Amino acid sequence: MTVQLIAMQLFSGLALGAVLIMVALGLSIIFGMLGIVNFAHGALFMVGAYAGLYVAGLTGSFWWALLIAPVMIGLFGMLIERFLIRPLYGRSPDDPLLLTFGLGYVLVEAVRILFGTDGIPFSTPAALRGMVNLGIGFFPLYRLFVIGVVVAVLLLLWIGLEKTKFGLIVRAGSADPLIMRVLGVDISRLWLVVFGIGVGITALGGVLAAPMRNVSPEMGTLVLAEAFVVTVIGGMGSLPGAVIAGLIVGVSVSMTSLFAPEMATIVMFALMAFILLVRPNGLYGRAASGL
Amino acid sequence: MTNGIETLASRPIGRRAALIGLAGVAGTLSMPWIARAQAETxxxxxxxxxxxxxxxxxxxxxxxxxxxxxxxxxxxxxxxxxxxxxxxxxxxxxxxxxxxxxxxxxxxxxxxxxxxxxxxxxxxxxxxxxxxxxxxxxxxxxxxxxxxxxxxxxxxxALNPTMTTAVVARHSFKKGSKVAYLVADYAYGHEMLRGFKRAAKEIGAQTVSEILHPFGAADYSTFIPTILSSGADILCICNFGRDQANSIKQAVDFGVKDQMKIVVPVLLHNQRLAVDPEVFEGVTGGANYYWGLxxxxxxxxxxxxxxxxxxxxxxxxxxxxxxxxxxxxxxxxxxxxxxxxxxxxxxxxxxxxxxxxxxxxxxxxxxxxxxxSVLVLESKAKKAMKSDADLFKIVAAEPASESVLRTCSELGFKS
The missing domain is CATH 3.40.50.2300 (Response regulator)
Incomplete structure (x- = not known):
């Protein structure tokens, strides 16, 4: 076992972490701002990949798919919020959870009916094929591109939430919706937009994953589990938490792959159990007040 | 029934009795399984x-x-x-x-x-x-x-792993080949691995790396550095269904195919269709059937x-x-x-x-x-495909033979 191999393994882990952050972001945003545990997250991720496939088929371009599919599915998410989730606000937090859980099944079946049960090819865009020499070894250009997109999305989110008036209102709204309403802010419109953004980012994750993992109706199942692990370790609803947790999980999976590969999936759940024991609210979690 | 007709005939038939009798006959006619019990489906x-x-x-x-x-x-x-x-x-x-x-x-x-x-x-x-x-x-x-x-x-x-791997190894392993295995961690993967190693020993191929991956894994990128640094010239991927398409696609993304040949126990028609032709191009594996036969x-x-x-x-x-x-x-x-x-x-x-x-x-x-017969197939390049269904080239079609099976006595049977 050479230093080079360990360095390469470490890098693979960080790269995997970036993918996991992308996978978890949508779930984390929707929970953090709206307090909704979105169990349809995995299904929406999958629907995003299929929407990407559809747009790429129509336009012949991956880039259009990357732009249009998340917007399409984000708008679809707004419809879900407006007509399915909004009537449930003010009721027990279990209600939206059960609703999204069922919605996930409906979406998977709908995709099976529309696109069939078989996996469908999704090519890596020509401009992003091939490998890059990192000095410690070669790494696929496409995966480096995904890391770049994740960094860009995180930056945009941070600027949007911390540096704009909109972000200020969203943060205030999530802290105390009642006061915001009294101050004359239309909270329901705000939540509609936030839910749409969360779902759109989830769909973007699906499109980005499509050239790496296969596109199939079941591709969201494992994604839901991965996203939960990252969100729970980071602390439900914390963006910096999701970033740190994604990287930690990625590196743990990668290092386990080197020494005990058959444990590579189980390690993330073991890690989650451990974090829950020592820090029940996750690394960056607030105490669960009011939820 | 005949009994009924006799008694009916021996006395004047009332309207009600006639109706009951007719209903009985109609009932028997509509229940053919009583009449043709021996011709059961x-x-x-x-x-x-x-x-x-x-x-x-x-x-x-x-x-x-x-x-x-x-x-x-x-x-x-x-x-x-x-x-x-x-x-x-x-x-x-x-x-x-x-x-x-x-x-x-x-x-x-x-x-x-x-x-x-x-x-x-x-x-x-x-x-x-x-x-x-x-x-x-x-x-x-x-x-x-x-x-x-x-x-x-x-x-x-169906084929069994012993015969599948014996034939596939015969057409893809050579004496001195260095083989790395990526194996799904459940019965199917384990049995295929056992079969390949048995065949490799006979051929004189050598195992350089053995990685068990969790069943249904979505990301294989973290297994690949070990495979690339193993110095293998063959990567043998023993998994099934979507795992096959996913693991081969990601291995190809990481340039594994530039360094080694990819061999699988069973090359699946539907999984090949789930990715682009260039991903599977050159991948070799066994099959019980291919329509091109x-x-x-x-x-x-x-x-x-x-x-x-x-x-x-x-x-x-x-x-x-x-x-x-x-x-x-x-x-x-x-x-x-x-x-x-x-x-x-x-x-x-x-x-x-x-x-x-x-x-x-x-x-x-x-x-x-x-x-x-056990077939050995090689996935075709896109330009060699004559139609959308023309996926594989038949490398070998070994006719039925007991030589690729374990003997009856090896399995613990008397004859």
């Missing part, structure tokens, strides 16, 4: 995972099995009886499969069971049929079904033609063909036995020689393994 139970990740392969199995049933009924049935296929969804779950099989036996009174697609689910079905002395033609890869799970009522129509084999041609005629010009796939050969060989034996009496059918199956899709086949007496 032959019912074949068919559990298979219609839903879940192997749904594509399962639906192909059902279509092929239905073809075998249709062909039998078209020529007037088997031993003068009609044949019916009772398809059940086992949901790729051993418990579900056992329940469905039990139901098929107890409630639907089937005469035989054919089916299952996953090796673990197949063993659950086998346990139920074995306990109830029910004929079972199993159509999924397994070695243990020939050894510790053996049942005199079970016949194994029709160029050299008349029985494959007639199977394909019958399938095309029934299903709008589509072609049968590898795991689909098992549904056909499994049901068809069973029906041939029932015909020879003159009925569904299990002991007679077992004797007929043991003596059966059949060529219905892929050359000469017969069930070995000691372990009931179907001795059959």
């Amino acid at each position: 032959i019912r074949i139970g068919f559990p298979t995972p219609l839903t879940g990740p192997f749904a594509a392969e399962a639906n192909d199995q059902v279509r092929s099995a239905q073809l075998a049933v249709k062909l039998a009924n078209d020529k007037g049935g088997i031993a003068g009886r009609k044949v019916e296929l009772l398809v059940r969804d086992d949901k790729l779950n051993a418990g579900e499969a056992a329940t469905r099989t039990l139901e098929l036996i107890e409630k639907d009174k089937v005469h035989a069971v054919v089916g299952a697609l996953s090796s673990a689910v197949q063993l659950a079905v086998n346990e139920v049929t074995r306990a109830r002395s029910m004929l079972y033609i199993s159509i999924s890869q397994s070695d243990t079904i020939n050894e510790k799970d053996f049942s005199p009522y079970t016949f194994h129509e 029709e160029e050299t084999m008349p029985s494959a041609k007639s199977f394909n033609d019958a399938f095309r005629a029934m299903y709008k010009g589509t072609i049968p796939t590898d795991y689909g063909a098992y549904g056909y050969t499994g049901v068809a060989s069973l029906l041939m034996a029932i015909e020879k036995a003159g009925g569904t009496e299990p002991q007679k059918v077992i004797a007929a199956l043991e003596a059966l020689k059949y060529d219905i899709a892929k050359g000469e086949q017969s069930y070995r007496k000691c372990d009931h393994q179907s001795m059959q």
